[in-house]
Amino acid sequence: MMKLSKKTPHLIVAFCLIIILTGIAHAKTESITVEPGKEFTRTIELTAGDKTSITFTVLGPSPSTIHFYMVLPNGTKSDQGEISQCSISFFTDAKGTCQLHFDNSNASEAQLVTLNYDVEHYIFGLPQVLFLLLATAVLLLFVVTGYIIMGKYG
Secondary structure (H helix, E strand, O other), X not given: OOOOOOOHHHHHHHHHHHHHHOOOEEEEEEEEEEOOOOEEEEEXXXXXXXXXXXXEEEEOOOOOOEEEEEEOOOOOEEEEEEEOEEEEEEEOOOOEEEEEEEEOXXXXXXXXXXXXXXXXXXXXXXXXXXXXXXXXXXXXXXXXXXXXXXXXXX
């Protein structure tokens, strides 16, 4: 019979953790200065089924507002108008880029925008983190079962 090394379970756990920790979610926080008469565009890569949360606040001289609209991966345009803060959450139905447009073309003062966005990937309807944890648990269950069976017949 083939005897497994004592390091094998450690390697399996390390491999699973590497898989879990890579590409779990894409989150970013940034401050953007949108100059007067200009427009700033931020693009976010999305895949079908992703849950995206976007929050931003406009800080600047009064009135601290900016024209905000976004173009979703399926081509739908969502115009929020002149706003000073926004919080949007949505699921994507198509793979592609989501374009966030901060338009300050009608203003005479620069506006500072603090932008936060988070993209959570889903696999088979489950958040990627939960799916990978369940897959890891099932894999470890098979490893433990293999050790038990090999111990009885070894």
